[in-house]
Amino acid sequence: MESKATFHRNSPDRENWTMIKSKHVNSGQAIAHHKPYAGDHWIFWLYPTAGTRIPTLPVIGQVPILDKSYFTTLSQRKLHCLRFMELKHFTLQALLLLEILLLNPTSCFKNCNFPAVFNFGDSNSDTGGLSAAFGQAPPPNGETFFHAPAGRFCDGRLLIDLIAERLGLPHLSAFLDSIGSNFSHGANFATAGSTIRPQNTTISQSGYSPISLDVQHVQYSDFLRRSQIIRKQGSFRNLLPEEGYFSRALYTFDIGQNDLTAGYKLNLSTEQVKAYVPDVLDQFSRVIKLLYTQGGRSFWIHNTGPVGCFPYVMDRFLVTAAQIDKYGCSSPYNDVAQYFNLRLKETVLQLRKQLPLAAITYVDVYSVKYSIISQSKKLGFENPFLVCCGHGGKYNYNRFVKCGSKRVVNGTEIVLAKxxxxxxxxxxxxxxxxxxxxxxxxxxxxxxxxFSDPPVPLKFACNRMNS
Known part of the structure; x- marks a missing residue:
């Protein structure tokens, strides 16, 4: 039986993705043919026989050049890895897809065994930085997993928590948190409200943290230097990373979303916000280069999410009915986020050329977050825009009544946002x-x-792959 899979051109909106259905294929006998058709897409046919089950997974990347002879040696793992990774015009997304389909998906990669994670970001990955500096996020934050406030603006764990768990490491302590912290396997420099560019406002004026990415890097540099001095003195050795961990660690980034909304809060147009994106990313690139000079080699970078789908944007920055997409999101703000991501990916490509020993993984969380909105019902979620912990309004959201906010009514304290x-x-x-x-x-x-470029799993993100 013939199984057809379509490889689509990579695009910012990724509207044209398709899925491969589960089939059976013999890894040693699979043959692939190709031909172009309208739109520069490519068609592949796999002729399966009894054998290994093909998993269901998204197909990404275009394949401009192929030679059938390369597919005849798929059972020879080392030759397969070497020949494909040396091809200049073969997208690595397609390479990994074939690797997953026909061989062991990790046969080309070494396991990185990251001993530590150092994270930089905003509230999407803040595990207690802002709470340590300006007061704890109140209950019911933390109720689902930690059963108490834990410095996170969430009912439970964040992506960075799940990343640490998958790597077999403890949750990251916030650098700013001096109580009960353990930095033996990394540190978290993220704070809620952080931006890449410094903001010329106080946190009380704008809600944005003064701890921008450049400040986070200063904190990291101080941590790098002082932690080793203290370890050599024999103090707190069990709470600090070993010297060799810094070069072998995974450096993670989830920041940039607030740089966009900061402009909207100043009543800038979407075009005006777009205009300063290059400067934002120049500053981001500068920090990556500084970390590289300090020994950092493995970087895991999340792009920004579909801010036009977030209730706080939809409630405050109104658009016309014609500017609402078919899933209910504000298209103008998502367009800017996609522009930011396009330029971020270009920045990553330049960094790969400039930093020859760095392994830099660009992770398209935008597409995944947009998918959870667009497929919410199918995935078992209720109204994707209805806030869980809020108060009033169309989305159960009021920017003046934050999650856990209390008021005194007739002498009695009550929680408004439960x-x-x-x-x-x-x-x-x-x-x-x-x-x-x-x-x-x-x-x-x-x-x-x-959803990564190059398409390497988290545990193998230290592997540098040719572009």
């Missing part, structure tokens, strides 16, 4: 951040490299 009955069926936790259930689903999609 948690919903079942956070596991909600996507939005507080209008800005996601629930643990949403984070878990997103994590499951990105962990194997299906």
């Amino acid at each position: 948690s919903c009955k079942d956070p596991s069926v909600r996507i939005s936790w507080d209008g800005t951040h996601l629930t643990e259930a949403a984070n878990r689903w997103i994590f499951d999609q990105i962990i194997d490299g299906s």
Whole structure:
């Protein structure tokens, strides 16, 4: 029986993705043919016989040059890896797809065994930085997993928590948190409200953290230097990373979303926000280069999410009915996010050329987050825009009544913004951040490299692959 799979041109909106259905194929006898058709797409036919089951997974990447002879040696793993990785015009997304279909998906990669993670970001990955600096995020934050506030703006775990768990490491302590912290396997420099570019406002004026990415890097540099001095003195050795961990660690980034919304809060147009994106990414690139000079080699970079689908944007920055897409999101703000991601990917490509020893993985969380919105009902979630922990309004969201906010009424303190009955069926936790259930689903999609460039799984993100 013939199984047809379509390889689509990589595009920012990824509207044209398809899926391979489960079939059976013998890895030693599979033969692939190709031909172009309208739109520069390519068709592949696999002629399966009894054998290994093909998993269902997204197909990404275009294949401009192929030679059937390369497919005849798929059972010879080493030759397969060498020949494909040396091809200049063969996209690595397609390479990994064939690797997954016909061989062991990790046969070309070494296991990195990351001993530590150092994270930089905003509230999407803040595990207690802002809470340590400006006061704890109140209950019901943390209720699902930690059963108490844990410095996270979420009912439970964030993507960075799940990343640490998958790598066999403890959850990251916030660098700013001096109580009960353990930095033996990394540190988290992210703080909620952080931007890449410094903001010329206080946190009380704008809600944005003064701890921008450049400040986070200063904190990292101080941590790198002082932690080793203290270890050599014999103090707190069990709470600090070994010197060799810094060069072998995974450096993770989830930041940039607030740089976009900061402009909207200043009443800038979407075009005006787009205009300063190159400067934002120049500053981002500068920090990556500095970390590289300090020994960092493995970088895992999330792009920004579909901000036009977040209740806090949809409630505050209104658009016309014609600007609402078919899933209910604000198209103008998503367009800017996609532009940011396009330029971020270009920045990553330049960094790969400039930093010859770095392995830099670009992770398309935008597509995954948009998918959870567009497929919410199918995935078992309720209204994707209805906030779990909020108060009033169309989305159960009021920017003046934050999750856990209390008021005194007739001498009695009451909680205005309470948690919903079942956070596991909600996507939005507080209008800005996601629930643990949403984070878990997103994590499951990105962990194997299906949404990454190059398409390497998390545990193999130290492997540098030729562009």
